[in-house]
Amino acid sequence: MPVFIKSFFEHFFPPRQLLIRQNGEVKHVVLAPWLQIFAVLLVLITLSWVSISSYRVYSQTTKISAIEQAKLDEQKLWQQQASKQQALHAQQAEQLAELEQKQALLQSMIESLPASISKDVLSEDELSSPFEEDQDEFHEPLVDEVPLDKHVHLSENAFAERYAQLNQHYQQNFALLEQQINLRHQAILAMLKGAGLESALEQHLALSDTSVAQGGPLDMFDETKIPSAFLAVADKLLQLNTLESFLSELPNTLPLPAAKYYISSNFGLRKDPMNNRRAFHKGVDLAGWHKTEIFAPADATVLRAGRNGGYGNFIELEHKNGLVTRFGHLNKINVKKGQTVNKHDVIGLMGSTGRSTSTHLHYEVLIDGEHVNPLKITKALSRVW
Incomplete structure (x- = not known):
């Protein structure tokens, strides 16, 4: 074995001369086998070190790139999920706002x-x-x-x-x-x-479309x-x-307490109580006790109050929406022209003045100047109150 090694080195690393010419002179340097072996080993060690270092640098670079890419992918995924949740939140906020508006409208x-x-x-x-x-x-x-x-x-x-x-x-x-x-x-x-x-x-x-006294904060x-x-x-x-x-605003009740009158003459065609001839009765007669209180059937303004021919002591009230009520044969008048009265205010007392046979109230209702049956209106209104 030693002979083989010696033969190997003598074959590949024999003594060599290196000629160097400088300034017209030629010099030679003998490269001994051991020096050649040392140079080869030095080159091999250098190449090995460079290779190993390059591999390590490459490995580290690859790992860093992989980590950075993983971070980027994770951040991208998080951003996608966050955007999804933000979109869901915005949608829910919109739906919640709708519910709140529905609730506010319903409650109102x-x-x-x-x-x-x-x-x-x-x-x-x-x-x-x-x-x-x-x-x-x-x-x-x-x-x-x-x-x-x-x-x-x-x-x-x-x-x-x-x-x-x-x-x-x-x-x-x-x-x-x-x-x-x-x-x-x-x-x-x-x-x-x-x-x-x-x-x-x-x-x-x-009238409801016209400007009236209204106001308040806008909500x-x-x-x-x-x-x-x-x-x-x-x-x-x-x-x-x-x-x-x-x-x-309508006169939905008769101007007398229910227990203090009876209907003595209806609206429409009748025999006149004075001459027994056919005549048209433009109101209803409500008979009751002398000086029974007469109430305003709705809010109104007094158009007339005083003597008025066959009506005797007479009151005419103007209500809203073209309605007028009239009261005849009163014993006493408690209001005056131009006065504002509220529903159920006492406007007079029952009597028998004017063209009357006995104590009663002659009650008329007019719509746009046309007489209508007060009982018909009262009964109709009573069905929706």
């Missing part, structure tokens, strides 16, 4: 219902805030240790379920409101038509967030309240 309509419609028909058990803030049904987007996809999924389902429940609740209440409003509206219109008060209603509607609903069907119900309620206001 309930408070505006006329006394003729009972609030008991509506279920108000869920008219509080649509979503309680101490529950995790609605919240700002959060990032924590809980997987984001799972967190959003659960929140979205909980919100959607609650939103559907409340939306159905509002749909039912608005439907009930619309039904009750329509029934009341139809009943009033049927009564007005039957009592011949269409023209009086037209006057009232015309509007965001109608863009309320379905048009709900707004239509609100408009119907406004129309109904106008009708109810009209009814409140």
